Amino acid sequence: MGASAGDIAPTDRVEAYRRRFDAFLADEVAPVEEALAGRGAGTPWQPAKDAQGRMHPEVWEARREVQRRAGAAGLYSPHMSAAVGGGGLGRVEMHHVEEHVYRASGLGLGLAALGWTEGAAPPIEHASGAVLEQYVRPLVEGRITAAFANTEPGVGTDVLAMTTHARRDGTDWILNGHKAWITNAHFADVLQVVAVTEPGAGTRSLSMFLVDGAAPGLRRGPDIPTMIDDGLTGELELTDVRVPAEHVVGEIGGGFALAMGWINWRRLCRGGMCAGWGAWLLDRSVRRARTRMSGGRPIAELQAVQHLLADMDADVYAARATSLVAQAELDALGPFAIPLHRDAPRLVSLVKVVNDEAFQRVADRAVQVHGATGLLRGSPEEKLFRIARNLRIPAGTVEIQHNAIARSLLRAAAGADPDAGAAA
Template sequence: MDYTLTEDQEQLRRLVEDFVTREVKPYWEKHGYEDFPWPLFRKLGELGLAAIPFPTEYGGGGLDYSSYITVLEELTRLGSHLGSVLSVHGLPQLIINHFGTETQKQKYLPAMARAELLGAFALTEPHAGSDAANINTRAELRGDKYLLRGQKIWITHGGEADVYIVMAVTEKGKGARGVSSFVVEKGTPGLAFGKRERPMGLPHHTREVFFEDCEIPRGNLIGREGEGFKVAMTALDSGRITVAATSIGTAQQAFDHALRYSTERKAFGKAIGDFQGIQFMLADMAAGIEAARLVMKKAAWLRDRGLPFNLEASMAKLLATDTSMKVTTDAVQIYGGYGTSEDYPVQALMREAKIGQIVEGTNQIQRMIIARELLKKLRQ
């Protein structure tokens, strides 16, 4: 396993750095964070960054997951707020690519790769977050159509996305084996959205999604009936690696700010970075980031080679998000009172870091997955 970036990955990293410097930061300064950044999203497609790990035959980059996480981390490290957009957009792409029919792939993947269509993943419900198999949204087959009824919450890109991958119950009483997955397009009668939620520290566009007798063609079923839970969990295994990447990017950004500030801020006649107490904090922050990054890279490396990676993906997500929370909190501490001010960057990073411990399966769920896999290996 090579820990250095390949030549192609380094070129991707430089492409991202140039894009963020020349276009992303000026865009945010001019327009703010209220509206979804459609021009920036479209530009991701133009640059070939909107479908990095997906097949070239459907417009993707045909690159590996290791290259994908390099881009996600760099987008986040540079403060573009596009790493999470790309990560969420990638979940429906992954599902359609892995489980969709050829017709579905041809219809959606090329347009998503060009960033002409934005994707969203709709699983969570008011009473089914970590208990994903307990969803209540129903899909009833009537002739050659399905009728969807129910509600989803905390759906990133809700109201903005063009393509929603929706999990719904097709056979009641069978638990996870009664869940199926569907494509629902924006504009479908019966598809409605709630008010925009505002997660702390994040410019995400997140809404409730309602299905009020929402009628979709039978051909919008992904895979077979009863496979929806497997579809969702397969996507989340990969999604956990991408959450690790964006969380590490957030942590690295906060560390870079704190390290620089420690050389600028003077106290007791010298830079605070000359005090051992601050040095120990910086050392722990750097070591934590590097450790999480290496586990993330291993998870991606295993995935790229077709090897089991769900254990490492959960470890990467757990370590990266916990590390990001600690590093951003310590960055605020190093800044002192200034760290709590909105005029300085680290307070926003601390608030952004928190969501990573919750999405794609809470970190308590990750610990359950890790323990289960360890015990399974022992018994085998």
């Protein structure tokens, strides 16, 4: 199914969001960012750490303040449905919103104004009953934060091999297991834990549970220091954690589809993120090239540097176009439908892999244009270079995106040509 050109244009709702976001940045974010500066807590993108290696509490609190203000202003969860208090925007609209937020914020505190890993994710809308008021609405409004706990120390890509399990005890569930590499493990008020409920049942073997951050038996480990150095990645140990039946998201056996919904949401967010940050890095590189002198003239006059800028532009443009067209097609298919349309995984993976790979080249060239300044610890170029390298692993590695794309191509070929069946 193809998207027509009109499908990718920003809507009036997007224009309204962008206007309101710009005012919010100036009126609500800037004072919080100014209050944070010079306090020894670091910056939003290079936070100091506490004794356990976690993000400095003042940086975390500044982010929380922005999240609460964005929630109150109705800016925090445009991606969630109106039924749970969100903005009800589609994926093309969200590409435009995300692109704007990343370009306007750069690496500043404004990024916290848009629900991200720690916010509400579309699959959580499958929760029901009291849980909607207890966790989902507060997440949508930025009043609490979440984490998604899928990966384990011994199991990343091979999700169905996970060992964290849940057993019934009356109407409750008892969870035991060990999760690792979890974003916002240190601070989350509620955890979306994926666990085995029916061993050997393949994609029906898993279920998703909402575990309260204060649940007895839940232990948070120390920070896992990665190259993005955010002080937010950690471990969780669950020892006989009791979870009531109403904390099951969706149905028992539906955890794999829900987890994929969460992961696909993060994959799709790569489009606006890389377009926004890519354009931001390109703007900075053009400015730098026009002012940095070599041999008595700006380096922007050197063809070698001009080609770096042109290559950056080509990558940003191509990845952005891929995202917009693929997300337009996904809007028509239902990007988070359960079951997911059979054509959707290829489109989701195209968005992730094309953007991840392009953004790494963009970030690398931005460092090159900046010379030694681009290598300076804590400079935007150095930080985004590390983030760009990171992006190719979480939410499914680039190899896994290639697998999904190839699987879809071969399946389609097998459908059209019975002789190709063996290769699929």
